Amino acid sequence: MVIETPTPDLAAVRTEPSTIRESTGYRTFRVANVVVLLVVCAVTLYPFVNLVAKAFSSEGFIAAGEVNVLPRGFNLETFKVVLGDSLFWTNYRNTVVYTVVGTVISMALTTTFAYALSRRELKGRTFFIGIAVFTMFFSGGLIPNYILVADLLGMRNSMWAIVVPTAISVFNLLVMKSFFENFPTELEEAAAIDGLTTYGIFFRIVLPLSKAVLATMTLFYAVSQWNSWFSAFLYLDQKEMFPVTVYLRNLIAAATNPGVGSGAAEAVQIGANIQSVTMLLTVLPIICFYPFIQRYFVSGVMLGSVKG
Template sequence: MKETWGDRTTLAVIYGLLSLILVAVLYPLVFVVSASFSDPAAVMRGEVWLLPKDLSLIGYERVFANKEILSGYINTIIYTVVGTAVNLAMTIAAAYPLSRKDFMGRNVITAFIVFTMFFSGGLIPTYLLVKKLGMINSMWALIIPGAVSVMNIIIMRTFFQASVPTEVQESAEMDGCTNIQTLVRIVLPLSMPIIAVMILFYAVGHWNAYFNALIYLSDRDKYPLQLFLREILIKSEMDQMTSSMDLSVQKHLMEAEAIKYAIVIVSNLPVLLLYPFLQKYFVKGMLIGAIKG
């Protein structure tokens, strides 16, 4: 069909709006990267807009001068990998039965699960429970309390219902497959888009988490990366506040500015590198998983 003038105008408006959104989303990231490699004095003077100016690595030098950064990276990777594996296993274990029409009481169970989205025990009861279970100052204190996300269970359950035909599952059962075999051999291979989405959601959550570690961990050799980066940033700010009003104040101000941008890059780089590998599954999984509740 031939495009009318109205169609072309609408398309131009859509492309214009999308371009503005792209700039609004992409520019802050480009600016942070450029600022992290620029001279802090140039950044504070507002001379950095798009490309780095007066190349400087002072921010990264200050961040990596902390010898605990490497141990924090290792700990965070362990917490992220183990936590994401537990999250994924628990989410699949809950979502698959609830997606089966032959599972009696699934609506009642779903209602109880959804109820927990609106009411929780609170921080103090949760801390007492974690302490009673003997998980204080251990990796499991960061993983077990948040092992399942109700929203992700609902999304994955909806994906199973919408994307895995009941006939396929019935055919597998007629061929002698048990429920576990049907799940492993039929359902999961067809559910890679939503699995990729869940991996991204859970991994990002574990990677950026610091509050639970701040509450439950006391040994510094178990601290995740985010706690060390937080300490570096707070120390820089405190040094800035307690410095005498002389030339050292400017030095502290510039170092704090450089550290701020370097920390953003150091803490988010692994997630930014992970996303391109999962991007092709991300949109499809979210759209299909959110069609109906």
């Protein structure tokens, strides 16, 4: 005996309207949240927009404080002077070379060191981690560092004085170590069974699957190296070896101090305009480079920060 279950008439089924409504407090919170975020974005973007506006404005409007978000008295004279200075392009090329070489060295040392520290079977692992963390809080000081780099290592007036002493950032090292510690051990065990050595596992398995954290650390190192100026100011004496950040520093100092002379500063207008033009030209490559790795940025930091 089969009991048939009557099929309900779908046409008779009424769809009741949703009775869930947002409360007044929640709507107020959403509006306030949007307003606060818009204010934060405006405050964050205003300095850069003002910088661009000053770069294309004339000296009279800048001196009068009338330049805010739009250029006043459109002017390209400072751009012509700065871009026409051969020393600017020489220092710009130096910055590119220092950034590329420094980032490659930093990534090579950081990834290998972090991977070694992430292996719990490493003998003396705690000691090496302690040494790395110790350098975050204590340093030898400016004078001992200068003697070490300039005299003992003989790196004065060379590119290596810029890229070697700051090759490893302990913060980046610890982030990558945490990322490698969370890496699936099953993949490494399977690769070892297939006959891969430790170096083979690292280069053929671990690194290809670590694009997020590698892109993030590359951005950190590249931006830090690009913006660095104190090491070059300290260890370099030849203008032809300066990075563009030192050129920017000297140009601003010459423009804001009448007693200081500079080849490019003699023809430019006022300090604010010079500063805006050179800063805009300096940060432009980083701004163009960032969107290509922005999708890796958040995931790379978060994946490496699961464990301390």
